[in-house]
Amino acid sequence: MARLGTGVGWRPEIADVVESMPGIDWVEAVSENLCPGHLPDSLLRLRERGVTVVPHGVSLGLGDARRPDAGRLAALAERAEVLGSPLVTEHIAFVRAGGALTASPPLEAGHLLPVPRTRDALDVLCENVRIAQDALPVPLAVENIAALVSWPGEEMTEGQFLYELADRTGVRLLIDVANLHTNHVNRGEDPAEALAELPLEALAYVHVAGGFERDGVWHDSHAHPVPRPVLDILTDLASRVAPPGVLLERDDNFPAGHELGGEVAAIRTAVAKGRAAGPAATGDRAAPPASRAGAGSGAGAGADDAVRQRVGLAQAALLAALVAGAPVPEGFDGVRLGVQARALAGKRADVVAKVAPELPVLLGADYRPAFLAYAEGRPMTGGYRRDALDFAEHLLRTAPGGAAPGVRRAVREWWLERSGPVPRSARPGVRLARATRRVLLGR
Numbered sequence: 001m002a003r004l005g006t007g008v009g010w011r012p013e014i015a016d017v018v019e020s021m022p023g024i025d026w027v028e029a030v031s032e033n034l035c036p037g038h039l040p041d042s043l044l045r046l047r048e049r050g051v052t053v054v055p056h057g058v059s060l061g062l063g064d065a066r067r068p069d070a071g072r073l074a075a076l077a078e079r080a081e082v083l084g085s086p087l088v089t090e091h092i093a094f095v096r097a098g099g100a101l102t103a104s105p106p107l108e109a110g111h112l113l114p115v116p117r118t119r120d121a122l123d124v125l126c127e128n129v130r131i132a133q134d135a136l137p138v139p140l141a142v143e144n145i146a147a148l149v150s151w152p153g154e155e156m157t158e159g160q161f162l163y164e165l166a167d168r169t170g171v172r173l174l175i176d177v178a179n180l181h182t183n184h185v186n187r188g189e190d191p192a193e194a195l196a197e198l199p200l201e202a203l204a205y206v207h208v209a210g211g212f213e214r215d216g217v218w219h220d221s222h223a224h225p226v227p228r229p230v231l232d233i234l235t236d237l238a239s240r241v242a243p244p245g246v247l248l249e250r251d252d253n254f255p256a257g258h259e260l261g262g263e264v265a266a267i268r269t270a271v272a273k274g275r276a277a278g279p280a281a282t283g284d285r286a287a288p289p290a291s292r293a294g295a296g297s298g299a300g301a302g303a304d305d306a307v308r309q310r311v312g313l314a315q316a317a318l319l320a321a322l323v324a325g326a327p328v329p330e331g332f333d334g335v336r337l338g339v340q341a342r343a344l345a346g347k348r349a350d351v352v353a354k355v356a357p358e359l360p361v362l363l364g365a366d367y368r369p370a371f372l373a374y375a376e377g378r379p380m381t382g383g384y385r386r387d388a389l390d391f392a393e394h395l396l397r398t399a400p401g402g403a404a405p406g407v408r409r410a411v412r413e414w415w416l417e418r419s420g421p422v423p424r425s426a427r428p429g430v431r432l433a434r435a436t437r438r439v440l441l442g443r
Helices: 012-020 041-048 070-083 119-135 158-169 177-187 191-197 228-240 257-277 305-323 334-355 358-376 383-398 405-419 428-441
Strands: 005-009 026-030 052-056 088-091 094-099 104-113 140-143 172-176 203-208 212-214 217-219 245-248
Touching: 005 257, 012 041, 012 257, 026 041, 026 245, 041 052, 052 070, 070 088, 070 119, 094 305, 104 305, 104 334, 104 383, 119 140, 119 158, 119 305, 140 203, 158 172, 158 191, 172 177, 177 191, 177 203, 177 217, 177 228, 191 228, 203 228, 217 334, 228 257, 245 257, 305 334, 334 358, 334 383, 358 383, 358 405, 383 405
Parallel strands: 005 026, 005 245, 026 052, 052 088, 088 140, 140 172, 172 203, 203 245
Antiparallel strands: 094 104, 212 217
């Protein structure tokens, strides 16, 4: 695997800071936020300087019960080619459920949700990864995610699950040490044990990020400084293997350039500390129980329709509980699901505010409570841009006509510019008038 060095997540809000930071060998950019024909000037300048750019996908849904969407794969491949990237990355997560496979309404999480560590889910994931590998022009690496909830009846630890995935597919691993810390706090999983079970020879690079703890729950915010426990896990990893690359992620609440530089320096120090301690003999590690036995490169049958349906039904039930008010599936912690549901709604409001920044400006302090009330009974089904339009349409249909005519008029103009015809009112009087007009006009 190519040596990447030390990097930072490129975001438009800190583009100038990233360009001016010394010693940055590479950057990572969210694939879905890039338009191949109109790449940001900042990324183009970085490329001209020889800085490697890696596209990082967040919506492919390799853990979905359905097979990966060909259009999403083509988009990821196009970005890798345009950027001249040595690899692309995605997540071990499911992001949508329902639909024809389960004969239930399609739902989107707008977030990365954990797949159950079961044989069925592993078979689905392995086949989906192979499909993605065949469609991409460069190697694929997949990332472990953070989770607030645990699936009941899991059959493997995270380390065992990732080992079999890499062993059966040859996929590279992107290990997020912040997510290992999150799962330690939220699910009681030992980061050292997870690292000991991983095939570190498959390591592509490492993510480091910050978060915060509230009421005993760790939130992987990517908007706070990297805490000492995360740096300690990075040091442990670096004592076992020389990471090909390490990257700092920051997605919000961006600090000043010197603070960001200080975090990058702390990451370098943590890696150097681990390397000085000397790598543990990774080649002599014992096979994790119930993981390596019987698993060979390419081993394992593909996921047939019955397996995909079982996984799909379980995922649809969980996602419906999180975003559509459905009952908590058996075996799940209802309190934790409530925390996750609120976090998903909050993230949805935040992302829509970024996708459609005019709406928070138009609505002011009313934006967030209005959006959360809208989201409570209306799951996302078509991505964040569609969600923004649907929210605006909801406001136009339900807001009292005289409440704030100036705001209503502005929202209407915003909606018209992006959606075409005025949304048809659902009020009985308007519907009756519309029906009467059709009768009178003979159509």
